[in-house]
Every structure is written in C-alpha cells, then in structure tokens.
Amino acid sequence: MFRNVAELVELAESKNVKIAEIMILQEMEFSGLPREQIIEKMDRNLTVMEQAVERGLKGVQSVTGLTGGDAVLLQNYMKTGRALAGNLLLDAVSKAVATNEVNAAMGMICATPTAGSAGVVPGTLFAVKEKLNPSRAEMIDFLFTSAAFGFVVANNASISGAAGGCQAEVGSASGMAAAAIVELAGGTPSQAAEAMAITLKNMLGLVCDPVAGLVEVPCVKRNAMGASNAITAADMALAGITSRIPCDEVIDAMYKIGQTMPVALRETAEGGLAATPTGRRLAEEIFGSYK
C-alpha cells in the first residue's frame, strides 16, 4: 500500500517492478479480484478510449456548436508537412482534442481522472504508440501507471475542478500521462515521478472557468496543452532533468493553492474566461436558444 509518490517509487524500485505492477497488486488486494479480471476491466477502458479518439478524428460537433472539428484541422495540417512542432507532439494534441470533443458532444468516454480532462492520457498514449509500438499489455500498463499517480493526487489533494480548479483536473491528468510515458519509454520509477513533478509544477494555479458552465471552452484546448506539457516533461525527465521540489511537495502545493482559490474560479462559471464579455455573450446565446 502506498500513500504518496515517494512510497510508490520506493515500492517499485525495491521490488524491481514497474509502477503499473504496484497498482495492479494493490487493486487485487482492494477488490479481491484475480489479476486477469482486473486487466480485462482496464482493457475495456482502453477500448472506449480508442473508440472515442477514432470518433473525434472523424469530426464531431457539440450540441451548442462551441467545440468540435479541431482535431481534424490539426491532423490535416500535420499532413502538409509545414508543422513547426514534431508530428508526435501534434498527434498527441489532436488525439487529446478528439477525445474531449467527443465528451463535449455527450459521447462515450473514459474519465481519466475526470471527463473534462479525459483527453490527455489517451491522447499521449495513442501518439507515443506510433513511435514505440507497445504491445496491448504495455498499453494497459500505461493506464495502471497513470492510475497510480492519479490515485496519490486524488487522495492527497484533489481531482475536482470545483474543489481545486483546472490544475486538479488537467494538471493531474497531465502529470499522470507524463509519468506513464516515461515508464513506457523505458524510464525508471524515479524518472516517472520527476516527470509528474515537472508537469504539475507547470500547471499550478490553473483555474476552472468554463464558459456557460459547459465542459467545452476552454476545457478542450486545455487538454491540448496538457498533452504537450506531458510529452515535454517526459522528455525532460528521460534526459535526466530532475525537479528541485519533490513530487509529493508539488502535489501538496497544488492542494493548498486549490483551497485558497476563489470560488468564482472553481467551476462556477462566474470568473475568468466565463466572465469575459464574449464568455457572457456566448452563455446568453446558448441558454437563450438551447433547450
């Protein structure tokens, strides 16, 4: 049983196993289910993620018309060869966007750790997949590694935008993804923790200010940035860069920032982008014509 990232890393390194394995063992103990059933359950979640990305890449529109179609634009742009960033990064961004566009359209997704932040983990996984060619089992491990880090954040801080702002949602998702990318790319458990710390540091203070209270603007694009942040931090950690502030202390800082964040900036749609003239106008237009 691990209560924080330090214990998680210590457990994995002392047993000489992947972080995914520690999460699987804990799940077996908690649920009393055999390993095969737990793996099968995660396999089903992976399938839902695949289907959501596939659907989003074909192009979807939300009921309000605020979001949809951006994943397609990005894929088309990548094909022109004019993209400034590398294709792996943009692929991750477009797949994260695809997932959240499906979510906004009231489609089926898998929350990772929440629905509003559901794009980051699958977006990065399916992009990195193109380069590393992981087996299905390794892809499932990616999700268990993400779960292990998310588990620590959820229990020691928060994964709720209403409680901790967007840093708790897209911030957590991004840190989880970074750690899992490191492990999939062959990094050590310590490097995975460094990637999580570096990622989350860059997300501290991010507020939850959804226009009209909808999980659309800015949520979809925040998933895009969450995905690119995760890949950048994973590469930094794999290069041997470490965070001066340990991962658990970054998580604690995130929690305290969330607690002091004004209510207007915690999923109430009363501040930030939601309170801009355009944000307010959109809300009026939507709720004037919607329903």
Place this chain on the structure above:
Amino acid sequence: MKYRSAFDIIGPVMIGPSSSHTAGAARIGRVARTLFGKQPKKAIISLYGSFAKTYRGHGTDVAVVGGILDFDTDDERIPSSLTIAEEAGMEVTFTIEDTVMDHPNTVKIRLFDEDKELELVGISIGGGTIEITELNSFKLKLSGENPAILVVHNDVFGIISSVSTVLANHEINIGHMEVSRKEKGQMALMVIEVDQKIKLEIMKELEGLENVLQVIKMVD
C-alpha cells in the same frame, strides 16, 4: 482514503461531459433509487453550489433523473432521461438553491410514492466518485460502491451487538460501520459496509430483531 481503486482514477466509462456533474450526479441518483427500492412516482431534486450554477451545461439535471431511472453512467439514454421519466409517469421538479453547503457539488433528492418517502443528500467529490452524506436527516458516509446494509432502529443499548451477532453467525465480515442518531433515545441509523453478499434470509433475520424498524440493502 477517499479513493481506493485504480478504476476511480481511470474510469468510469461514461456519457459526457463531466465526471463530477454528469457521472457523479447519475450515481447519486441511482443510489437514491436503490435505497428507495423501486421507481418513485415523484422526485424533487435540489441543486446546490456549482451544481446549481452549471447544471444545464453539464447535464446534471438529466444525469440525476437518469440515475433515479436506474441508468448507469454509460447509459446512452441519459441525455433523454427527462422525456423517459415523463413517459414512465414520474413527476420531476428541480429547485435551484443558493445556500452554501460544505461541498460545492451537492444535491438533495426527495423521492415519493403513495406509501413511501425518502430524502437523501449526496456530494460528488471528483472523477465520478460520490458520497452520500445524509439519509432521512441522519448524517452518514456511504460510497455506494461496496455491499452495505442500512439498519433503522430505536436507540437502545445492545442493538449494535444483536445486529453484529446476526452478521457474525452468517460469517459476514464488517469493513466499516457507523451509527448516527438525531436525538438520544430516539430513532437511529446503522450503516454497515460488508465484504460479502447479503442474502435475503439475513435481511429477514435482521428485520425480525427487537427494536429494528427497517433494513435496506445497498449493492449486491
């Protein structure tokens, strides 16, 4: 620990757009339905905090009603639950409250039919995970994920040991237990989370105990 499973983090599989405001809301509705034991004739749903401010955008209203109709978080009928409720003869009323509650995502659900009434308060704490914090004015803490039994009883000495003896005789292990009451010597509620399934005969035996008024089962 608020979260105990890897699938609290990677999951649930759900209909968008929000795990706390859609999936969590549906789960609270479904727990209310389970505790009520059948489809109610009437539901009064009061939304607080962030639920009150953003319910329309997040589909919190359709999600709670979907839950009361016994839909799971990934049920594609959730977006049309208001129409389905109307067709099924279930009257639904929403009230938007401005009272500040302890948790920003709070909903109070009241369910009625000819001979029954239930009032429940639930909070959605993030990622689709929920807690039931109040049932018929009793304070409690229930996740709705583990098998549990709720025993409404008179607040007298020895009742806890009578109930736990019945469970012990059937080799049922208690994982978590809480007792709450409104006033000393009045009605009280026991919430017992257990590791094994609760068979109907055990429920009957508990109901037969002196000073036990009602026994409700959560999850199979």
